[in-house]
Amino acid sequence: MMMDFQVVVLAGGTSKKLVPLVSKEVPKALLPVANRPVLSYVLELLEHSNLKDLIVVVEGQDAALRVGGWISGAYVDRLHVEVAAVPEDVGTAGALRAIAHHLTANDILVVSGDLICDVSPGAVAAAHRRHGAAVTAMLCSVPVSGPLESGSSSGKDKTKKPGCCNIIGLDPTKQFLLYIATGPEIDRDIRVQKSILRAVGQMEIRADLMDAHLYAFKRAVLQEVLDQKDAFQSLQQDVLPYLVRSQLRSELSLNGAPHTEENGHDKVVPGDNQVMLSQLLAKTSTPSFHELYAMGPNGSAPVRRTHKCCVYIASQDKYCARLNSIQAFSDINRDVIGEASHLSGYSFSAQNNIIHPSAELGSKTTVGQNCMLGEGSQLGDKCSVKRSVIGRHCRIGSNVKV
């Protein structure tokens, strides 16, 4: 099932939100998190899932060169990566349009390069194939953000407030995405389409899930949407909501019939095993509300076109975060050393911190828990480091508290 999936990693360029962390020398993809570039997390994840053919899309030629240089240095034997440069500020949809000619597989997995998570993309791909969906999005719980005061009053209740990123509407089985609101829309009233609600009967609306920007698209759907809707610039804000809104009134001319079978007239594309497999799966399972809606009166042949938008909800114990703001940068750094330490791939010392062997510590210097010292760093005397990450080759004077 992993075959026939092409992976596109959207590594961005120099993001405006992350200035001054990013610069010409350090594009967003190479920002260090726990002393590793953030892109490396995505690449490691894909490598673990056996997805080795990637296209990394970077905005801007300089950034592309740097990213390409780093990748070829670090991953030369392990992954086969094509780095594609696209013009700046085209948005995620524009980036995909630019590389559309590279896309050949049946399904495309689009990952954002600033995603740090340990959810296997294979699970998302499997959910996508199972329903023959047009798009499958991965949702995760909203990460709590905000500084942790070490001396907060009530020990149990830390003053962390989850921000609201998306409003999501799901069906009762939590498999289909019925409503999504992103960006400025979340401050307005929630407007739900009656047709979708009528078709499904019951919809759950939540504000505690977030779009993790890991999508699986059917290639034909993606290309059709990108071609027809020139004005779409962002996958997350334009393409996905459009597909979700129009799922019962599909304007896509998908190759092949809608997912129900007509009695005796199977429109099976001969020789295409993957398609057959997914059609078989679709027939054996109970018809989803899309199929029921599409049918004419008395369950006759389908009269309306529908497409499915599925979701994969990451379980609570998985870590998932996106590096898209300065606050997120600090949080993720702390988390990767602390709670999500399995992601960083380092081993912890006895004091529950990571100190590189070549780091030098002065006398009476303490390094607290959940800290990380990069290689070649030197700390002076009487320093104390708590819950932070110190990069490589840093020199810190004496009497410094970090």
Next chain:
Amino acid sequence: MVQRKGSTRVSEDAEELVRVPLQAILLADSFAQKFRPITLERPKVLLPLVNVPMIDYTLAWLESAGIEEVFVFCCAHSKQVINYLESSHWFSLPHFEVTTIESHNSVSAGDALRLIYERHVIHGDFVLITGDTVSNMSLTQALQEHKDRRKKDNNAVMTMVIKRSKPSPITHQSRLGTDELFMAIDPYTKQLLYYEDKADHLKGTLSLEKMLLADNPSISLHNDKQDCYIDICSPEVLSIFTDNFDYQHLRRHFIKGLLVDDIMGYKIFTHEIHSNYAARVDNFRSYDTISKDIIQRWTYPLVPDVQFLGNYIAKLERQGMYRASAITSPVDKLNGELTCKLPETEPWSTSEVGSGGVGYIWSICEGGHEEEWRHSVAPTSADKLTEVMQATDDDLELTTQGSNVLLPSGELVPDSNSNLSEDDDNEDSRDDSVYFEKEVEATFLRAVHENVKEDHVILEVNSLRLSYNMTSADCAGALFYSVMKLALETPCNSNSELLKNVASVITRWQKLLKSYLQSMDEEILHLLYEKDILQEDAILKWASEKEGAEESDKVFVKQSEKFIQWLNEASEEDD
């Protein structure tokens, strides 16, 4: 009418709770006209449902659910109801006290509740139902949940009973003939957050307030629930009705008012029943459906072959036929007359409709005659279904998510299929001007017909102008339009007659027009000029303006060319 003495107020300590008798309010008047013309002479609650008056089902259920005091509120045909109850055995049951409350000038459920509040007979939580409810649910669990919630939060004033029932996807009508219902319920606390039962076919979306998500972590939106119209209320409900004396309808006003009201913070909760039955006979279609449900024994023990106090026992035979024994029934045609379509129907002995349940029943319904098929008892015909489906397909369009701030999303609006619900502001302003014109015209016509003095008309039009935020020019335009329209409507044969008509009309209303006029364009300028309504300068200015205008506007210019020429000459002379 003997009343049990009200018990002392319940104390906080659960063990020493003094028992308050469980009370119920039964509204024996539905305050609706769905069953006319039958209900012109008889009260709806006494109409037979499978040969038993509807109110018997309700009272039997209340008695079996453990209610001890029932207050039956009668308004329409109250004498018949009271006579029936008094002559029945309901008045002579131990542990079940039925008291009737009569009123002659209540027009809604709200009025009824206000009246009952004044009588001060309700002392605790009570069950509020109408006399046409058929149910076999047990109230203990719902009552317990209600009481527990009340202890924790005093603002939990009502618990509604709901049941799963998906409306037909094609006709959007529930199986009981009511329009589909949209509700939003918090899945953890079961609080009702949104309720919409009026079908608005023009709007393709429903709007939920964003504050709902701030208070509740997740909301469940439902289209598949049916409101059973069985409510467990706290005594506050009666005082809420008294405070808001314009609350008439239980759902449209009361529930919606409470949901929108942030100040008092009253909360409504729901209780869902799964295997029990509860339904209300609301219209002809539900009458048919519920009759069939009773015959098919969904409402056990309220079925024809079980005696639930006062019905005629029938024996259950094969194929769902019930046969009454000759002794107990005074009517002898109770053996199921098998109609070809429904072998298990129970023909009514004294029905106006006839045997069987199949056929069209004409009704005076609110929807008008096009909606007859919705309210009739017959199953909807196939071609009607396809017609409805096509109509909904045409209406059903992609609604884009409002006018977005982001440019790309904003450009989504001119989709080929985009709906009219976008750009609400534009629509509003367009609508407003149309409304304004219509209102001005209406005011003017009224003035004409009723010979209202001009000053009054001026006042009215001024107020309209202020409320619609229009300028005087708009007023003038609208008024002139209505004046001209009036002139046109009086029959005339030739232009000169038209002119004469207009002249007469304008003469009458010259004062009116004077107060709003700044500029006009019609060929009757001459007349107006003569009446000193219009000033020379204005006309000349208008002419020069129109020189640069389009062809259509120039028509008027041409027609008044002569007049303007004359004016010019005149003014030159003056100078």
